[in-house]
Amino acid sequence: MDQESLRLLIRPKIQDGRLPHDGIKRVWSSPSDGETCDACDTVLSKDQLVMEGVTLDLGRRPLQLHVRCFQVWDHERRAISHVTEPTISSGFSFKDRATLIAQNDLSSVAREALEFQGGELTSHFEATLTKQVAEELLAKCTELGLWVGAMALRAELMRLK
Ligand SMILES: [Zn+2]
Numbered sequence: 001m002d003q004e005s006l007r008l009l010i011r012p013k014i015q016d017g018r019l020p021h022d023g024i025k026r027v028w029s030s031p032s033d034g035e036t037c038d039a040c041d042t043v044l045s046k047d048q049l050v051m052e053g054v055t056l057d058l059g060r061r062p063l064q065l066h067v068r069c070f071q072v073w074d075h076e077r078r079a080i081s082h083v084t085e086p087t088i089s090s091g092f093s094f095k096d097r098a099t100l101i102a103q104n105d106l107s108s109v110a111r112e113a114l115e116f117q118g119g120e121l122t123s124h125f126e127a128t129l130t131k132q133v134a135e136e137l138l139a140k141c142t143e144l145g146l147w148v149g150a151m152a153l154r155a156e157l158m159r160l161k
Contacts, residue, residue, distance in 0.1 A: 006039070006040060006068070007075075007076060009040060010069065013038075013039065014076055014077050014080055015080065019073060020055045020063065020077075021080065024054070024056075025055065025056050026053065026054045027053045027070075028052055029049045029067065030050060030052070031047075031049060032046055032048045032050040033046070033050075034046060035050050036064070037064065037065050038063055038064055038065055039065050039072065039073055040066065040069050044064075048066060049067050050064055050066070051063075051065045051066070051067055051069075051070040052065075053065075053070075093148055093149065096146045096148060096149035097149075099146060100137060100144075100146070100149070103140060106136075106140065107136060109132075109133055110136050110140075113130075113137075114137075130160075131157065131160045134156050134157050134160060137149070137153055138150055138154060138157065
């Protein structure tokens with residue numbers, strides 16, 4: 001299957017939730033044992049590597065993908081997050097989080113809220129996020145050009161008001 005066909009197959013799956021949009025906690029690869037790829041629905045041959053990912057969604061079994069499908073999935077989910085209004089869980093990337101945590105002038109409450117985002121339940125971040133913290137993080141995201149994070153925070157602020 002070529003790259004474009006894969007893209008057309010994977011994108012709707014991310015949009016309707018058959019493939020996760022975000023919240024992959026851990027990823028590893030191992031030799032395939034004849035698993036079926038969650039992206040292209042074909043069986044992996046034994047000489048291929050399977051990429052497995054544990055999601056933050058606890059009810060979900062680990063994701064199993066071809067290496068190439070994983071790359072397409074990763075690319076597509078990022079592309080989608082630029083055009084749809086993400087929620088704080090789906091839109092706030094771990095990369096943005098890491099960048100923010102690295103800032104020295106962050107308040108301790110904001111830091112604490114961010115630490116929660118890396119925990120078992122991303123929803124805990126929403127639960128601990130106050131308006132004041134969200135505004136502080138939004139200002140930081142804007143300053144640093146973290147637009148996906150900023151969009152997620154803006155959406156969250158609407159909810160908090
Ligand atoms: Zn595949």
